[in-house]
Amino acid sequence: MTQHGTVLSFLNAPLKAGTFLKLGLVIGALLTAACGKESSSSEVAAVPKQDAGGIITVYSERKEHLIKPMFDAYTQKTGVQVRYITDKAGPLISRLQSEGASTQADMLVTVDAGNLWQAAEQGVLRAVESPILEANVPANLQDENNLWFGLSQRARTIIYATDRVKPSELSTYEALADSQWKGRLCLRTSKKVYNQSLVATLIATQGEAKTEEIIKGWVANLATAPYSNDTSLMEDIVAGRCDVGIVNTYYFGRMQKQTPDVKLALFWPNQSDRGVHVNISGAGITQHAKNPEGAQKLLEWLSSPEAQYTFAELNQEYPVHTGVKPSAQVLSWGEFKADQVNMSSAGRLQAAAVKLMDRAGYR
Amino acid sequence: MTSSNMLSRLRHSLWSVPALAVALMVALPVLVIILSWGNAQIDVWQHLIATGLGRLLKNTLWLMLGVGILVMLVGVTLAWLTAVCEFPGRRWLDWALILPLAIPTYVVAFVGLGLMSYSGPILTLWRELLGNDSWQPDIRSPIGVILVMSAVLYPYVYMLARSAFLQQGRALLDAARTLGVGPVKGFIKVALPMARPAIVAGMALALMEALADFGAVSVFNYDTFTTAIYKSWFGFFNLQAAAQLASLLLLCVALALMAEQKLRGKKNVHNAANKARDRIQLRGWQAFLASGFCLLIFTVTFVVPVGQLVVWVVQTGLSAFDARFVQLILHTFLLGFIAAILVAAAALGVSLAQRFGNSPIGLTQFTSLGYALPGSVLAVGVMVAFTFLDRELLAPMFNFLGITHTGQILVGSVTALILAYIIRYFSVGLGPIQSGLERIRPSFEEAARTLGCNRRQVVWRVYLPLLSPATLTAMVLVLVDVMKEMPATLLLRPFGWDTLAVRVYEMTSEGEWQRAALPALVLVLVSVVPVVMMIRRSRR
Numbered sequence: 001m002t003q004h005g006t007v008l009s010f011l012n013a014p015l016k017a018g019t020f021l022k023l024g025l026v027i028g029a030l031l032t033a034a035c036g037k038e039s040s041s042s043e044v045a046a047v048p049k050q051d052a053g054g055i056i057t058v059y060s061e062r063k064e065h066l067i068k069p070m071f072d073a074y075t076q077k078t079g080v081q082v083r084y085i086t087d088k089a090g091p092l093i094s095r096l097q098s099e100g101a102s103t104q105a106d107m108l109v110t111v112d113a114g115n116l117w118q119a120a121e122q123g124v125l126r127a128v129e130s131p132i133l134e135a136n137v138p139a140n141l142q143d144e145n146n147l148w149f150g151l152s153q154r155a156r157t158i159i160y161a162t163d164r165v166k167p168s169e170l171s172t173y174e175a176l177a178d179s180q181w182k183g184r185l186c187l188r189t190s191k192k193v194y195n196q197s198l199v200a201t202l203i204a205t206q207g208e209a210k211t212e213e214i215i216k217g218w219v220a221n222l223a224t225a226p227y228s229n230d231t232s233l234m235e236d237i238v239a240g241r242c243d244v245g246i247v248n249t250y251y252f253g254r255m256q257k258q259t260p261d262v263k264l265a266l267f268w269p270n271q272s273d274r275g276v277h278v279n280i281s282g283a284g285i286t287q288h289a290k291n292p293e294g295a296q297k298l299l300e301w302l303s304s305p306e307a308q309y310t311f312a313e314l315n316q317e318y319p320v321h322t323g324v325k326p327s328a329q330v331l332s333w334g335e336f337k338a339d340q341v342n343m344s345s346a347g348r349l350q351a352a353a354v355k356l357m358d359r360a361g362y363r
Numbered sequence: 364m365t366s367s368n369m370l371s372r373l374r375h376s377l378w379s380v381p382a383l384a385v386a387l388m389v390a391l392p393v394l395v396i397i398l399s400w401g402n403a404q405i406d407v408w409q410h411l412i413a414t415g416l417g418r419l420l421k422n423t424l425w426l427m428l429g430v431g432i433l434v435m436l437v438g439v440t441l442a443w444l445t446a447v448c449e450f451p452g453r454r455w456l457d458w459a460l461i462l463p464l465a466i467p468t469y470v471v472a473f474v475g476l477g478l479m480s481y482s483g484p485i486l487t488l489w490r491e492l493l494g495n496d497s498w499q500p501d502i503r504s505p506i507g508v509i510l511v512m513s514a515v516l517y518p519y520v521y522m523l524a525r526s527a528f529l530q531q532g533r534a535l536l537d538a539a540r541t542l543g544v545g546p547v548k549g550f551i552k553v554a555l556p557m558a559r560p561a562i563v564a565g566m567a568l569a570l571m572e573a574l575a576d577f578g579a580v581s582v583f584n585y586d587t588f589t590t591a592i593y594k595s596w597f598g599f600f601n602l603q604a605a606a607q608l609a610s611l612l613l614l615c616v617a618l619a620l621m622a623e624q625k626l627r628g629k630k631n632v633h634n635a636a637n638k639a640r641d642r643i644q645l646r647g648w649q650a651f652l653a654s655g656f657c658l659l660i661f662t663v664t665f666v667v668p669v670g671q672l673v674v675w676v677v678q679t680g681l682s683a684f685d686a687r688f689v690q691l692i693l694h695t696f697l698l699g700f701i702a703a704i705l706v707a708a709a710a711l712g713v714s715l716a717q718r719f720g721n722s723p724i725g726l727t728q729f730t731s732l733g734y735a736l737p738g739s740v741l742a743v744g745v746m747v748a749f750t751f752l753d754r755e756l757l758a759p760m761f762n763f764l765g766i767t768h769t770g771q772i773l774v775g776s777v778t779a780l781i782l783a784y785i786i787r788y789f790s791v792g793l794g795p796i797q798s799g800l801e802r803i804r805p806s807f808e809e810a811a812r813t814l815g816c817n818r819r820q821v822v823w824r825v826y827l828p829l830l831s832p833a834t835l836t837a838m839v840l841v842l843v844d845v846m847k848e849m850p851a852t853l854l855l856r857p858f859g860w861d862t863l864a865v866r867v868y869e870m871t872s873e874g875e876w877q878r879a880a881l882p883a884l885v886l887v888l889v890s891v892v893p894v895v896m897m898i899r900r901s902r903r
Binding site: 057063064065083084085086087088089090091092093094095098099100101102103104118121122189191193196224225226227228229230231232235236238239240241251254350351354355358359363 | 476596739747754
C-alpha cells in the first residue's frame with residue numbers, strides 16, 4: 001500500500017528544524033533519566049538475565065489464558081523461560097517498529113492473517129528457514145517468504161437458528177445478500193479484522209465490483225446495527241432478533257460448551273466452489289530478536305504434533321498440522337472444504353476491504 | 364543588578380519549573396502527533412471525507428452535547444442536595460454517589476449492554492409482557508451511549524460542585540435571603556455562579572474523557588472521531604493518518620479549553636470562609652423527592668452494574684481467583700498511588716506558579732491536553748518519544764558513563780509507565796486544585812505577608828493547608844483513573860506488571876464478559892476504598 005511509511009520517519013526530519021525542540025528533549029531526558037535509573041535496578045531483580053537460560057521474550061496478541069499454558073509446558077519440558085506482554089496487534093507492531101534494534105522481543109504472536117501480513121509488511125519480522133516448520137505448517141497458512149507461520153485455524157462461517165432456518169435454505173456467503181434474508185441477518189462490525197479478512201479474500205476471488213454488490217446486499221438485509229462481538233450476535237440470534245449470522249467457529253464452541261442444547265448450528269458455505277473462509281493465529285520471529293535460535297525452537301515446538309492439539313484445543317480451534325485431529329467437540333461440527341486462498345491476500349487487500357465496506361455502508 | 368536582586372529573580376522563576384517540566388512531558392507525545400503531518404495521508408483523508416466524516420462529527424457532537432448536559436444536570440443537582448440540604452439518607456448518599464467513579468467506563472458499557480441487549484433479561488421480560496412486536500428501547504443507540512457514559516462521568520461534576528457548595532457557607536445565601544431572594548432564586552443567582560469554576564472544571568474532565576473514550580463506544584459500535592482514529596490505525600495500518608486525525612482532536616480540545624477558561628469567568632469568586640452552616644431541612648414530598656432522586660441515581664449507576672458483576676462472578680465461580688490476583692491488586696494500587704502523588708505535587712506547583720503570575724496561562728492549558736488524547740494514541744506517542752530518547756540520548760549517555768544497559772532504559776520500565784500516567788492524568792489532578800485555589804481569597808496571602816511571611820512560608824502555612832481537601836480530591840481522582848487505565852498500561856507495562864485492567868482487557872477483548880467480571884469487580888472494590896476514605900476525611 002502506498003500510504004505506508006515507517007512510524008518513525010516523521011520524527012527524524014523536522015527535529016533538525018528547531019534547536020529549541022532539541023533543548024527541550026534534552027532537559028526532559030535529564031529529568032527522566034534520574035528516575036529511570038532507580039526503576040531499572042528494581043527491574044533487574046524481577047527479570048532474569050538474558051544469557052542465563054536463553055530466555056525468550058514474546059509480544060502476543062493472543063490472550064494470556066490461551067498462550068500461558070503452552071509457555072508453561074515448554075518451560076517444564078526444556079527449562080527455557082518465556083516472558084511476554086499481551087496487547088492488540090496494532091500497538092505491538094508499532095512498539096516493535098519504534099524499538100527497532102533495541103527491542104527485547106524475540107517473537108510476535110498475533111491472531112488473523114491480516115495482522116501477520118501487516119507485521120511482515122512493516123519489516124518487524126525475519127525470515128525463518130526451518131524444515132520442521134515447512135513440514136508442519138501447510139503452504140497456504142504461512143508467508144511466502146517464511147516471515148510468519150500459522151499455528152491454529154478457525155473458520156469464519158455461517159451460523160443459524162435451528163428452530164427458524166433449515167440448512168437447505170443456506171448455500172454461500174454471497175447468498176446471504178439475497179432478498180430472502182431481508183431483516184434476518186446479523187453481522188459483527190466491519191471494524192473487526194476478522195470481517196476485514198473475510199471481505200479481503202472475497203475481493204481476491206470475486207473482484208471488487210462483485211464483492212461490493214454482495215456487501216451492499218448484506219447491509220440491506222441487516223436486522224439491526226452491526227454488533228461489537230460475535231457472542232452477543234449469537235445471543236441475539238437465539239433470542240430471535242435475527243436468524244442467520246457470520247461468526248468464528250470458536251465463539252460458537254465456547255457458547256456450546258456453556259449451553260450444550262443451544263438452538264444454533266454452524267453451516268459450511270461454498271462447499272461446491274472455493275470453500276469456507278478460514279483464518280489463522282500465527283507467529284513470526286522478530287527482525288531484531290536477541291534470541292532467534294531459542295525463539296525458532298519454540299515456534300517449531302508450537303507447530304509440532306505434541307503442542308498442536310493443546311494450542312488449538314485451548315480455544316476450540318483447528319490445528320494447522322494436518323496430522324493432528326481437533327478436539328472431539330470441534331470434530332462434531334463436521335468436516336468441510338476450506339478456502340485454499342493464500343492467507344497473504346487477507347493482508348494485501350485489507351485496506352481495500354475496509355474502504356469497500358465503508359462505501360457499502362457496512363459499519 | 365545586585366546579586367540579591369538576581370537571586371530573588373531566580374527564586375521567582377523557580378515557580379515555573381513544575382509547569383515547564385509537565386508541559387515538556389506533555390509536549391513529547393503531542394510533538395510526535397503533530398510531526399505526523401510531515402507526510403499528509405491524502406489517500407485516507409479523501410476516503411474519510413467521502414465516506415462519512417460528517418456522520419462521525421455529528422455522532423461526536425451529539426455525544427458531547429448529551430453527556431455535557433446530563434452530567435451537569437445530574438452532578439449539580441446531586442451536589443446541591445447533599446451539600447446544602449438535609450433529607451433522609453443524605454449522610455450515606457453523600458459519599459455513595461461518588462462511587463460510580465470507581466467503575467471503569469468499559470465495564471459499565473459491557474454490563475449495560477449485557478442487561479439491556481435484545482437477548483438480555485430486561486428486554487426478554489419486556490417481550491414476554493408486551494409481545495414480540497412491541498416497540499423496544501435499543502441500548503445500542505446514541506441515547507444508550509450517552510446514558511452509559513454519563514452514569515460513569517457525572518461524579519466528576521458532582522465531586523467538584525459538592526466541595527464548592529460546601530465551602531461557600533451559608534452567609535451569602537442568608538444575605539440574599541434577607542434581601543428577599545427565595546431558596547431557588549438564591550441557588551441560581553448566588554450559589555451557582557460562585558460554583559461555576561468547579562462545575563465547568565468537572566464538565567471539562569467528563570467531556571474530555573468522553574471524547575477520548577474508545578472502550579465504551581466500541582462496545583456499542585458507536586462511531587465517533589476516536590473510532591475513526593483507531594480505524595485508520597488498525598484497519599489501514601496507517602499510524603500517521605491516525606496521528607493526523609488525533610491532532611485535529613487536540614486542536615478542538617485546545618479551543619474548548621480556552622473557552623473553558625473564559626467560562627470559568629474572570630470575576631473573583633472567593634471563599635466566604637464560613638465553616639458553620641445549617642442545612643436547608645427538606646420535609647414532606649420535597650424530602651421524598653430528594654431521597655428518591657439520589658437513590659435512583661445511585662442504584663442505576665452503581666448498585667445495578669456491581670450487582671450484575673457479582674451475579675456473573677457467582678455464575679463463573681471463584682476458581683480464577685488465584686495467587687496472581689494478589690500481585691495484580693498490588694501492581695494496580697502501587698502504580699496508581701505513585702502516579703497520584705506525583706500528579707498532585709506537580710499540579711500544586713503549576714497552580715501556585717499560575718497564582719503568583721509566573722506561568723503563562725497558555726502553558727497551563729497546554730499541560731491538560733494529554734487527557735483528551737485517546738489512550739492508545741497517547742501511549743504510542745509516548746512510546747515513540749521514549750524510544751527516541753533511549754536511542755539518541757540515554758543509551759549514548761549510559762555508554763559514556765560506563766553503565767551497562769540493554770538499549771532500553773526508559774521503554775519497558777516502570778518510569779515510562781508512570782510518566783505516561785502523569786501526561787494523561789495531569790489535568791484530572793489540576794482541575795480540583797485550580798478550582799480550590801480560585802476559592803482562596805488573595806487577602807489571605809496579603810494578610811500573611813503583612814505579618815511578615817515570605818512566599819515560601821505563605822505556601823506552606825496558608826496555601827497548602829487550605830488546599831489540602833482539593834489536593835486529596837485530586838489524588839483520589841488520579842488514583843482511581845490510573846487504576847482503571849487500560850491502553851497505556853497494556854503497551855508500556857514492564858514484563859510481569861499486569862494490572863487488574865489488563866486482566867479485564869484479556870477477557871473482554873474476546874467478548875468473555877462473564878469471565879471479566881471477577882477482575883472488574885476486584886478493580887471496583889479496590890477503587891472504592893480510597894474514594895470512601897477521601898469522603899470520610901472531607902466530612903471532618
